[in-house]
Amino acid sequence: MSTDATHATHATAPDGTVTEEVVRSLRGTADPRLRELLTALVRHLHAFARETRLTREEWERAIGFLTATGQACTDTRQEFILLSDVLGLSMLVETINGDHTPGATEPTVLGPFHMTDSPVREPGATIDLLGDGEPCVVSGRVLSRDGTPLPGARLDVWQANAQGFYDVQQPDVQPPGNGRGLFTADAEGRFRFRTCLPSPYPIPTDGPVGALLRATGRHPYRPAHIHFIVSAEGHTPVTTHVFVAGGEHLDSDAVFAVRQSLVQDFTPVDDPELAREFGVRNPFRHARFDLVLEPS
Amino acid sequence: MSTDATHATHATAPDGTVTEEVVRSLRGTADPRLRELLTALVRHLHAFARETRLTREEWERAIGFLTATGQACTDTRQEFILLSDVLGLSMLVETINGDHTPGATEPTVLGPFHMTDSPVREPGATIDLLGDGEPCVVSGRVLSRDGTPLPGARLDVWQANAQGFYDVQQPDVQPPGNGRGLFTADAEGRFRFRTCLPSPYPIPTDGPVGALLRATGRHPYRPAHIHFIVSAEGHTPVTTHVFVAGGEHLDSDAVFAVRQSLVQDFTPVDDPELAREFGVRNPFRHARFDLVLEPS
Known part of the structure; x- marks a missing residue:
């Protein structure tokens, strides 16, 4: 402005003091915690x-990307969790908060698909309501860190499921609670419990996060895994996965x-009698591991 | 896990190398620019x-906040720009990109309300289609930095408008293009051009950004201002505001x-003849300033 007038305001200085x-x-x-978080956020x-x-x-593209990410969220899709996941933030938050003690099961990310209540099932029941995958038995014990059951x-x-989709992603194909x-x-x-052998699958790529992965030349696959949240009285719950050894994309x-x-290991088993006992087709895969919780 | 099996994967190390x-x-x-931006983003x-x-x-609350911010966006509301504004990011981006030369008009933020095309108007026309505010004349020159018109x-x-709302915020009260x-x-x-004297107004507080302001004890007001984007052949356009001297919330x-x-200064004028010449009611306010562009 070419006017010379000055006024008694505390206006923002031109460079950086904003x-x-x-x-x-x-x-x-x-x-005070919110103040700490917001102050650190603004500085970064x-x-x-x-x-x-x-x-x-x-800046405009970033605004557009964040807006599209928010608008891609629905009751059954959480695109911001997906964004946090592909930027490694979700895993970092797990790491920071893991309070992991050697000997206890390590935590990993929750992921975006823990959005409905899992149906209560009897011991040994199957979670594969469609029966279309490679039969699999998962068994073990839940222990306290000193080995006490x-x-x-x-x-x-x-x-x-065997095609790599969660029930909430395929409401027309899978009954609610399939895989849970x-x-x-x-x-x-x-x-x-019984299930089908999990397979690697791509995270959803038809939204903004998929576009980001393509722009960065990254594939969208997750190695085959089963999610667990394990809890017991007097112990800290753990949110984790079990991954299938030898599968693709583990690295x-x-x-x-x-x-x-x-x-x-999800060990191949060829034993008709054992298959009958477990209630699965022979041959099948058997994963055996213990899940270990830290006393709280 | 209590199994001793090890597998040849390049899994994430537990602390921080993620x-x-x-x-x-x-x-x-x-x-390469996208790679640079994303790398810096991930590190920060x-x-x-x-x-x-x-x-x-x-982390969950942050995911919920960002999701709600995206979902508050509509054709006439941009909550992510508002978030960027109240965190000072918008002003910082203007500062970084201002390439401001002393003598040229300083830029400031675009704001979230430049979302419709302004109607073409004749010189001296009014932008206050409702005529409900304090009459005001705004005049001056657009100059190159060396003073050439x-x-x-x-x-x-x-x-x-005089109540502090943009046309797009009040489609039932204001005709489209009012104030533009x-x-x-x-x-x-x-x-x-003629207008009404702008007044301070609150940014929209009925969304996530309003909740953030309340949590931080900040008021939502902006001091009274008129937005400008000024452009001319052979010159760098400037996006800016003119603020009313002596008004509230300037600091x-x-x-x-x-x-x-x-x-x-929006100087009070009591001059029936001048009011008649300008086509406004007497008394009125008169703001006179030049807008100065940098040759590109």
Whole structure:
């Protein structure tokens, strides 16, 4: 402006002090933790823009991307969790909060598909309501870290079907609760259920996160896995996966969730009698592992 | 897991190397600028989570907040721009990209309400189609930085009405284009239009951004202003506001957009003859300033 008038305001100085002005504006935040989080967020967000000399066009594209991500979310799809997953943030948050003690089962990400209640199922029941995959038995014990069995421990289990889709992704093909089950460990802490062998699958790629993966030349696949949330009285629950040893993409999981200790053998078994006892077709796969909780 | 089996995978190490793993996964990004932006984003996002030891519950609340922000966006509302504005990011991006030369008009934020085409209006026309505010004349010249007038310069102008709402916020009350106009400077670079005196107004507070402001104890007000995008052949366009000197909230703009040089006197005038010449009721306010562009 070519006017020479000056006015008594505390206007923003031209270069960079806007960050300190925003941080000052957060001083009145009632919750001290929220103030801490927002202050750190503003400092990192501004440092990112300064370091990269973010252009207006790039800012506009980022606004458009975030808007599309929010608008892709529905009752059965959480695109922002997917974004957090492919940026490794979800895994990092698990790592930070793991409080993991050697000997206890390591946690990994929840993922975006734990959005409905798993049906309560009897011990040994199948979660594969369509029976269209390679038959599989999963069994083991829930233990406290000192090896004590945990009777009555609860196992919330969910997985994709043999074609790599969760029930909520295919409401016309899969009955609700397919691939899901809520099991209770017996008096010796033992659990067992039937399912189909999980297969690798791509995360949903028809939304903004899929476009991001394509732009970065990354494949969308997750190695084959079964999700677990295991809880027992007096113990810290663990949210984790079990991965199928020897499968594809174990070294390039689209969401960075693989931990060495979570990779388990799903052993081929050819034993008609055992198959009959478990109630599966012969031959089948058998995964045997214990899940170990930390006393709280 | 209590199994001793080991498998030849490159699984994520337990503490913190997930960041480097994500950065490595971006190596295949075809566009080098996108790779640079995403790498910096991942580093800052992860550093933020580590520094604050972000909990799972806080992460969940953040996912919920971002989802709600995306879902609050419509054809006439851009909640993510509003979020960027109240975090000072929009103003920072303007500052970084301002390439501001002393003597040229300083830029400030675009804001979320430049979403419809401004109607083409004749010189001297009013943009206040309801005539319900304090009458106001805005006039001046568009100049190149060396003082040369810029005939035919275009001025895209928009402002809230006397009650503090933009036309798109009140489709039932305001006709489309109220408070907006696209003007062309005359052969001497002069512009003039009529309007109502802008008043301070709150940014929309009925969405996630409003909840954020309440949690931080911040008021939602913006000081009174008129938006401009000024362009002329051979010059870099400028996106800016003119603020009303002496008004409220000039030192605490909710979106940090005030710059000292953009604050202008809206002088009270009691001159029936001049009012008649301009076509406004007497008394009225008169703001006179020049807008100065940098040769491109």
